[in-house]
Amino acid sequence: MSQPPLLEVEGLSRHFPVRNMFGWQIGALRALDGVSFKVRPGETLGIVGESGCGKSTLGKALAGIHAASGGRILFEGTDITGCSAVQRRSVAPKLQYCYQDPGNSLDPRWTVRRSLAEPLIVHSALTARERDARIAKILEQVGLPLTHLELYPHELSGGQQRRVGLARILTLYPRLVVLDEPTSGLDVSVQASVLKLLRELQAAFTLSYLFISHDLSVVRAMCDRVAVMYAGRIVEEAPTERIFASAKHPYTLSLLAAIPNIGGERITDTFALEGEPPDPVRPPSGCRFRTRCPRAAAVCAGTDPPLRRIAPGQAAACLFA
């Protein structure tokens, strides 16, 4: 707990301009609106929420693919928010972003060997021989035979492509990896092997993960802490076991209620979520969740509840939490 955080995000926002037919800006889509959290070394922080709640935008903003519209990102104590592309490159080896489908992040015209060598050529001073040794080692760690080095991405299966994509990111020995939906679109057995691989790699490289997912059961298996996002904000944050045992925010409760459960009782039967998330261009006044919240009262329309501490390690943004 006393360790300094590896990544510290303060009030991060990302607004996309909304233009009318003449190209005039008529509003802003608030994909991220004041998001704050910390990731400690070696920890896995889960980010959960519905599609469109800003999870992926958050990941891409951290990776430097999207520029932040406001707020700060501190990595190892250094502010990397507004730095130039060139400065940003010096952070890249330590802070890596992993695409939803890492196989897509491979150049279809390059062999696996060439794709794996590129990060090393760019970020290290290794000789060609040292690079080959490092690539061979990584490939073994993600569980692929060396013979696959000369193959092109389309000659690999989906699971193998993901492994190569992961290997490409890990060749640089990063400290933090942003995993964007790492298990989506995989069948359950492959999903399990990918999760196992991620855990093994975490142990081998002392990695921290920012684990973005909409699948709560996967998050439960992987994460130390969970932050729940709704409409561009974090509405609840707590250690994983507390989220599943004593979540306080009605949105979190409704997500938990939506987990399909074979045999046993549902975690909570009292919450069923109706309607669609609010239009991020025109969020409702006060609490953003009030339009769908079963507990909403008149006061919710006037007050935007801040994220406040409600128990050790747990914070929620609800007036009634």
Next chain:
Amino acid sequence: MRTARDIALKLIGDPSAALGLLIIVALVAVAVLAPLIATHPEAVWDMNPRDRLLPPSETYLFGTDRMGADIFSRILFGARITLTIAIVAVGAALMIGVPIGLISGWCGNWLGEALLRVSDIFLAVPQIVLAIAISQTLGPSIENVILALSVTYWPWFTRLVHAEVRALRHETFIEAAIALGVPTWRIVLLHVLPSVLSPIIVRTSIGMGFTILTASALGFLGLGAPPPAPEWGRMISEAREFLPEAWWSALAPGLAIFLVVMGFNLLGDGLRDVLDPRIRRGNPGR
């Protein structure tokens, strides 16, 4: 991924592309070996008034022109001029157009827009008109024809590359390379350029044919190489006054232009079928 061998095999398997390739290979061979093949190499530039306007015969395969020069030999040497003009002009257009297209496609900002608008200005004037104006102003010579053609052809490459790069810029593998901290020059030269190479090659082949046609038109208008040079377009123009009696003096250079332009177009179409990913069947990549 396909290798050069695969591509060559596919091209030969397609009859029209193979014919195009054959014509181009023949053109290059003829241009290189002109002094050896020519039946009357000395009669290309010399006047030979006794043998004026003779019809095709065993001595003069394609007949003679108004100066008494052997048309067959002139066609052979003309291939050198044609090929030089096409290669240098299209090469220069490539060197100008592709980098500008890469820059304008990659930087979607004011710089990219400005570069695109400049290429639009060139495209707004019909190529032949602009080429005539340029070679008219600078005087008739091969160098000026080349200059006029490259100055008017580069915007085609710019537009092509620009459109391809814009589409590629949001591909996941390009975005991933940015996130990985790969320097921009590396992304553009090693990831983007190889991906847009196929359409560039196709465009180059078709552009060669087009350039030869325009160069011949300039020669026909008297804006090409100065008189004694065996330039095909000029040969047709010189033959005009003896038509229809001395039909052979216009037929041979006309056929030569027709064949070569058709060869480049057939090859270009064949290359498009083999290389262009949007027509390619079962393409796993983009």
